Amino acid sequence: MSFSGKTTAMVHRLPRGLLLVLLALGFFAVFTPLSPGFPQAGLDASWVLVLNQAVAQGLLFGRDIVFTYGPYAALVTHAYHPATDVLMLWSGALLGTAYVAMLLLLARGTPSRWLLAYLIFALGCVVAPDPLFASYPLLLALLCYRINLPAGALRGIALTPAVRAGVLLLFLPFGLLVLAKGTFLITCSLLALLCAGLFWRSGERWLAGAALAVPALAIPLFWVLSGQPLSALPGFFGALGPIISGYSLAMVRYGRDGHAHTIVLYLIAAICLLCWARGGPGRRSTHTLFLAAVYAVFLFFAFKAGFVRHDAHAVIAGDALMLAWLLTYFVADEPPTVGVALLCLLVFWACDEYAVGSSTRTVYHNLSSTFSGLGKGLRARQHPQALTGSYADALAQIQSQQPFLKRPGTMDIYPYDEAYVFSSGNAWSPRPVFQSYSAYTPELLERNAAHLLGASAPDNILFKLDPMNNRLPALEDGLSWPILINRYSLQGFENNFIYFHKRAVAVESAPQSIGSGGFQLGDEVVVPASGGPLFAQIDIHQSAYGTIESALFRAAQLHISVHLADGRVLDYGFVPGMAKTSFLLSPLMEDSAGFCRFALGDAAGLASNQVKSFRIYAPGIGRLSWQGHYTVNWEQQALVRDAGPGLLPGCATLQRSDLDKTLDPTDKDRKQ
Numbered sequence: 001m002s003f004s005g006k007t008t009a010m011v012h013r014l015p016r017g018l019l020l021v022l023l024a025l026g027f028f029a030v031f032t033p034l035s036p037g038f039p040q041a042g043l044d045a046s047w048v049l050v051l052n053q054a055v056a057q058g059l060l061f062g063r064d065i066v067f068t069y070g071p072y073a074a075l076v077t078h079a080y081h082p083a084t085d086v087l088m089l090w091s092g093a094l095l096g097t098a099y100v101a102m103l104l105l106l107a108r109g110t111p112s113r114w115l116l117a118y119l120i121f122a123l124g125c126v127v128a129p130d131p132l133f134a135s136y137p138l139l140l141a142l143l144c145y146r147i148n149l150p151a152g153a154l155r156g157i158a159l160t161p162a163v164r165a166g167v168l169l170l171f172l173p174f175g176l177l178v179l180a181k182g183t184f185l186i187t188c189s190l191l192a193l194l195c196a197g198l199f200w201r202s203g204e205r206w207l208a209g210a211a212l213a214v215p216a217l218a219i220p221l222f223w224v225l226s227g228q229p230l231s232a233l234p235g236f237f238g239a240l241g242p243i244i245s246g247y248s249l250a251m252v253r254y255g256r257d258g259h260a261h262t263i264v265l266y267l268i269a270a271i272c273l274l275c276w277a278r279g280g281p282g283r284r285s286t287h288t289l290f291l292a293a294v295y296a297v298f299l300f301f302a303f304k305a306g307f308v309r310h311d312a313h314a315v316i317a318g319d320a321l322m323l324a325w326l327l328t329y330f331v332a333d334e335p336p337t338v339g340v341a342l343l344c345l346l347v348f349w350a351c352d353e354y355a356v357g358s359s360t361r362t363v364y365h366n367l368s369s370t371f372s373g374l375g376k377g378l379r380a381r382q383h384p385q386a387l388t389g390s391y392a393d394a395l396a397q398i399q400s401q402q403p404f405l406k407r408p409g410t411m412d413i414y415p416y417d418e419a420y421v422f423s424s425g426n427a428w429s430p431r432p433v434f435q436s437y438s439a440y441t442p443e444l445l446e447r448n449a450a451h452l453l454g455a456s457a458p459d460n461i462l463f464k465l466d467p468m469n470n471r472l473p474a475l476e477d478g479l480s481w482p483i484l485i486n487r488y489s490l491q492g493f494e495n496n497f498i499y500f501h502k503r504a505v506a507v508e509s510a511p512q513s514i515g516s517g518g519f520q521l522g523d524e525v526v527v528p529a530s531g532g533p534l535f536a537q538i539d540i541h542q543s544a545y546g547t548i549e550s551a552l553f554r555a556a557q558l559h560i561s562v563h564l565a566d567g568r569v570l571d572y573g574f575v576p577g578m579a580k581t582s583f584l585l586s587p588l589m590e591d592s593a594g595f596c597r598f599a600l601g602d603a604a605g606l607a608s609n610q611v612k613s614f615r616i617y618a619p620g621i622g623r624l625s626w627q628g629h630y631t632v633n634w635e636q637q638a639l640v641r642d643a644g645p646g647l648l649p650g651c652a653t654l655q656r657s658d659l660d661k662t663l664d665p666t667d668k669d670r671k672q
Contacts, residue, residue, distance in 0.1 A: 016112050023107070023115060024100045026123050029370050030132060031096030033088055034377020036080035036387070038394035039419055041401060043435070046418040048077045050434055053422060056083035059430075061228060062236030066432040066447060068243055070236060071226035072180040076129050082388050087226060091176050095136070098173045101166065102139045106146070106330040109155055114329035121322055123370045124363035125348075127356055130305055131319040133177060134184065134298065137191040138324070140170050141294040142331050144195045144211075148202045149287060154333050159204070168210050175218025179226065182240040188215060190297045198290045239432075242441040248308055248550040249542075250440030250575045252557050253469060255310030255354070262350045263307050266317055269343045270299040273324060276336045291331070298324060308554040311355065318351025398423035402495050409459025413497070415466055415476055420495075429458040436476040437468040441577040445479045449581075452483045461488055462497040465592045472560055472572040473590065478583030482509060482535075486640045490599045498596055503640075511535055511582050511635040520628050522617045524563075527586055528634055533598070534586040535635040538579040540616070546625030556622030561615045562588055566608035574616055582635055586611035601641030 039049045051073035054065045061070050074081070074088035075095065107115055126132055147163065149156035157163065174192065177184040192211050199208035223233050255262065277292040279285075299321065306317025325344040328335045335341075352358050380386060398419050410429035413421050415436035421428050431448040433439040439448050451457060461484065467473045474481070486507040488500035519525050527534060546555060560574040570588070587609040589595050597605040618626055 019112055019115055019119075020104060020107060023103055023119050025374060026119055026370055027100050027103060028093075028096040029374040029377075030123060031075075031099055032092040033074070033078035033080075034381060035373040036074075036078050036085070036088070038080055038390055039398060039422070040394070041398045041417065041419045041423075043416050046416050047435055048073070048079045049081075049422060050418045050430070051077070052079055052081035052084045053418075053428065054430075055087070055227065056081060057428070058227065060232045060235070062232060062234075062239040064432060065430070065434065066239045066243065066444065067434070067438065068183055068240070069181050070179040071228055072176055072222070075176060075180040076133060078129075080387060080391055082391060085384075085387070091180075091222070095173045095176055098170050099136055099139070102136075102143055102170060105143055105157065105163070105166070106139065106327075108157060110330045114326065118323075118326045118330075120363070120367065121326060124367040125352070125358060126319045126323070127358070127366075128313075128316050128319065130181075130316050131302065131323055133181070134187060134301065134320065135323050135327075136173060136177060137184075137188050138294065138298045138327065140167075141191045141195055142291075142327060143167065143170070144198055145287060145291055145294070146331055148198050148204075148290075155331060164207065167207065168214060171211055171214035172218045174215035175222045178215075178219055179222055182236070183244060185237070185240070186244075187297060187301050191294060194290060194293055194297070198286070201286055242443045243438070246441040246444070246577050248304075248553075249555045249577055250437075251309055251469075252554045253309040253311055254557070255307075255314070262314060262318075262347065262354060263310070265343070265347045265350060266303060266307070266321060269321055269325075269340070269347050270303065272340045272343060273299065273321075273328070273336060276328070276340065295324060304553070306351070313355070314351040315355045318348040322348045395419075395423040404462070404495060404497075407460045407501075409502075410456075411460040411462065412458040413462040414464065417462075417464075420462070426460070429456055431477075431480075437471075439477055439578070440575055442580045445477065445578065445581045448477055449479045449483055452480055452487060457487070457502065459502045461500040462494070463500060463592070463595070464497045465589060465595055469573050471578075472562075472574060474584040474588075475575055475578035478578065479581040481584055482511070482582075482637050482639060485599050486638075490596070490642050493596070496592065498592055498599070500599075507640050509638045511637045514634050514636055516631060516633040518629060518631050519616075521623060521626060521630065522615065524613050524615050525632065526613045527611050530586070530634075530636055532636060533584060533639065534611075535582045535637055536579075536585040537582050537633040537635065538576070538616070538630060539633075540576040540579070540630040541627045543625055543627050549625055556618050556625035558616060558618050558622075558626065561617070562611050563613045563615075564588060564608065565610040565612055582637075585614075599642070601639075 037048075039045065047067070047069075051065070051067065051069050051071075054061070055071050059065050061067075069076070072087070072091055073079075074084050075091050078088070080088075103118075122132060122135075143157070144167065146155055146157045147159050147167065171192065174188045178188055192215055196208045196211040199205070199211060220230055220233055223236075224230055228236075273295055274292050277288060277295045279288040302317050302320030302324075306314050306320070321344050325336065325341060356362075402420055402423075404420050404424035404426070406425045409427070411421050411426040412428070412430055412434075416434075418428070418430070418434065431451040433444045433448050436448075439445050463484070465473045467476050484500065486509055487503055489503050490498060491501045492499045514530065515528065517525075521540075540558070542550065542555065549555060558574040558576060559571055561569060561571045563569050570590075584598075587594070587598065587606040588611055589598060590609065594606060594609060596602075616630070617623075
């Protein structure tokens with residue numbers, strides 16, 4: 001992204017004051033959703049809607065809702081909901097004002113061409129929200145760096161009383177970021193610690209304490225302002241543990257063939273930026289060490305966010321790298337070399353081309369829509385009822401596409417597609433991990449199973465098999481399957497979802513162990529004859545190398561190959577955290593039609609799906625990431641079955657092609 005002669009001339013003609021005004025208006029518009037989005041169907045659109053609905057219903061984050069996002073999720077998603085719109089507006093305005101204030105401070109001594117470059121790139125090229133939101137703590141750390149430069153430094157900013165007070169207030173939005181997306185907690189905490197250390201080293205002990213105290217006080221303040229009780233805050237952070245720790249194991253996805261070089265290029269570019277920040281032997285100091293540490297934190301988490309799931313998420317890494325490079329011109333007299341700049345541009349282009357395919361027209365559209373959206377949003381806000389009407393129209397559109405009946409009592413839906421529940425007017429009673437692909441550790445699976453056993457269990461359940469990333473279908477909320485069958489009666493089939501209704505009399509059952517065994521990865525494991533459904537618990541652990549690998553990057557993926565009675569051999573992704581709790585191993589559930597037959601006790605219809613043996617393996621050198629030995633505990637469980645296939649018209653002839661008609665291929669394999 002180099003400036004042509006025409007662009008350079010335009011920059012020289014553009015008054016700096018006007019540029020600063022554009023900078024302020026543009027970034028305020030980015031963070032303040034005056035023109036919000038409205039509900040849609042699909043995986044991602046559903047969790048966006050869910051998080052607003054959870055706030056509206058007064059559900060507790062960390063107890064009733066367990067997800068990477070918190071009560072200020074709308075700050076990132078920009079999704080409209082009548083009950084959260086005011087919360088979204090004031091929090092966005094606060095964050096946007098703080099971001100603009102930092103940019104204006106950092107603009108001191110920064111050439112206009114780089115201010116314009118940052119404006120064009122951030123507003124025209126960045127398509128995912130994460131890099132811009134993650135850049136807030138980076139900008140604040142860079143501001144602290146310039147404030148603490150030695151007296152007389154060209155890029156130094158004098159620590160006047162006004163700047164001192166401003167810096168203190170700029171730490172407040174850390175609380176908003178953490179409660180918008182919980183994973184920002186790590187970045188914000190590390191950068192706050194680094195800033196505190198730099199202030200302490202410079203003798204600014206009061207500011208050092210404030211850098212830690214202000215975010216620590218802001219989090220409970222904003223938590224209470226969102227309507228969440230203070231007593232629930234520890235639970236929110238506690239629930240983030242398994243969500244964050246299990247992500248690299250469960251959500252790994254390799255990029256398309258021929259694109260692994262993107263990861264290598266990113267790492268080379270990041271190392272070059274870190275070498276620049278650390279400086280040569282003649283200019284190394286506490287300040288350069290601080291600068292290198294700040295960049296390392298930002299670039300590491302961008303790397304994880306972009307490449308653990310090497311799909312559309314790759315743009316996060318490319319965009320973050322470009323933002324980091326452009327910001328070097330805000331803090332340094334000697335920016336990185338032309339070679340480093342070209343390398344950063346190459347990485348951005350490769351990531352963008354892989355996942356998005358932006359063009360000049362795209363950049364222009366993004367820029368123009370940012371500024372035009374500001375005006376449209378201000379006009380729309382003069383008529384709040386119009387926004388409420390647009391929200392209702394969006395739900396009506398979803399209902400017209402997939403009409404579901406409104407049923408007495410409460411409802412939940414598996415594995416996702418909560419938008420259908422809301423659009424049909426059903427009362428929602430969600431399991432804590434409300435989208436099944438995210439319940440990827442034993443603790444998360446147990447939370448969901450406990451919900452079905454508790455007083456808030458839904459009266460109605462819509463159920464469909466649609467696993468992510470070609471996982472073994474029974475792994476996703478598999479611990480809840482026996483409870484679902486025993487406590488709910490299968491009533492019918494609606495819009496390619498199985499409809500269950502809670503039984504009048506609850507049926508209790510528990511798995512009974514019928515044996516166990518130890519095996520090696522790659523072994524062909526013969527499944528014991530059970531005379532009925534066979535459940536299993538499989539305990540596989542990472543090696544020391546694998547633990548380090550998943551912490552620094554991502555885990556090597558495991559696969560399970562199942563050999564069926566009809567001779568077929570099917571290969572699926574295998575998530576070890578999901579398999580540590582009991583799941584149905586045989587018969588194999590391939591689709592919703594099979595689950596219908598299983599719930600109705602149609603053993604003859606599933607005879608060909610009996611699993612005779614299976615093999616768990618890691619391709620190639622991925623085997624090094626896992627301990628070779630693992631254990632299997634075989635289980636049986638008493639299940640209540642309804643009267644037979646006649647209860648469900650059409651179930652016996654239901655085909656996978658029927659289910660595919662309602663699946664959006666752009667949503668199936670996506671994640672927050």
